[in-house]
Amino acid sequence: MQDLLTQVSRLTRPALLVRAARFGVDGYDRARHLxxxxxxxxxxxxxxxxxxxxxxxxxxxxxxxxxxxxxSAARHTELLIAVMGEARALRAARAS
Incomplete structure (x- = not known):
């Protein structure tokens, strides 16, 4: 099985969904959104x-x-934002 971060890096999704998720990930709050x-x-x-x-x-x-x-494209974007946010948290946890 692939490492989770490798799976995330290999996702290929439409550019518009990815851009929307990248825009939203800075506002991702694990406690509120996960x-x-x-x-x-x-x-x-x-x-x-x-x-x-x-x-x-x-x-x-x-x-x-x-x-x-x-x-639902909105739901898909919401999930991609959470994926990106949790991937950031996992990278940070592994770095420390």
Missing amino acids: GRALGSAAPARPGPALAQLLEREALLDRRRRSGKGDY
Whole structure:
């Protein structure tokens, strides 16, 4: 299995989604946003949270690619912001 940060770096998503998420990641507040992004209680550490977020984001990306009517670009952006925020937190935790 790939390292979580490697998985994040290898994500290929539409440029507009990525730009929107990069714009929003500076305002990412783990305490406020992670539970909403996961739809459940947030894990204490960024690694498990990032793993859950990547699973949910992959499901949403499959919906996007299949053209399903229940796809939400706003929800996808929200998940990508959380992925980027948790990836930052994981990098910081590993650096210290």
